[in-house]
Amino acid sequence: MTATEDPRDIVRRGYELASHAYRGDTFALEGSRYEYWLGRFARRLADGARVLDLGCGNGLPVAYELAKRFDVTGVDLSPVQVERARALVPGARFECADMTSAEFAPASFGGVAAFYSIINVPLEEQPALIARIAGWLAPGGWLIATVGQEPWTGVETDWRGVRGASMYYSHGAAEHYRAWFAGAGFELVEQGREPRTGNPGYAMLLARRAGTEG
């Protein structure tokens, strides 16, 4: 990454080259690193709830699974990812947008899922993003997010074994996220790690926006 390169361009270009290397057109949920946390999130939400899948990728498995019970909107920075998601998950709607500047009506979602996506956003922008997410959630709404376990910012080259593909990551430590979540009005309900034996792996946070459902 050069000093002037926008991390978003790295992410967009990375998925142009490596979308399929990251995720195929099918996904076996059972036993995957998504199964437990998707289950923990979904069981909190009422049937038909509006759910936002932030950094939805090609829609598998998150939007695909959530669309079985909920009204799902997926958002992703990468046109390739959005195009694939529209084809793979016809039961949800998808927008190509940057989650740090996308606009949604206040308190308009019952749940927000951000699996492995906030970690592509520059760290200094993440606290404001977490506060924006809190604003999109109805009081009592739920957030499931993959965040950093230990601090690291950098670019992986030949990402996912694809020559010329790079990927930008920016992680804080899990305790930073705990503080940012609390500052944004979230109550942390569960914290874990994925993969469970990974080193350092990622932190998984399940949190509830303060307030009582309407």
Ligand SMILES: C[S@@+](CC[C@H](N)C(=O)[O-])C[C@H]1O[C@@H](n2cnc3c(N)ncnc32)[C@H](O)[C@@H]1O
């Ligand atoms: C590692 S993939 C995860 C996809 C999906 N959430 C999953 O777990 O299968 C990260 C996704 O986040 C998207 N992304 C990264 N930064 C973003 C941003 N600022 N706004 C929206 N999407 C973003 C990427 O384009 C990519 O599709």
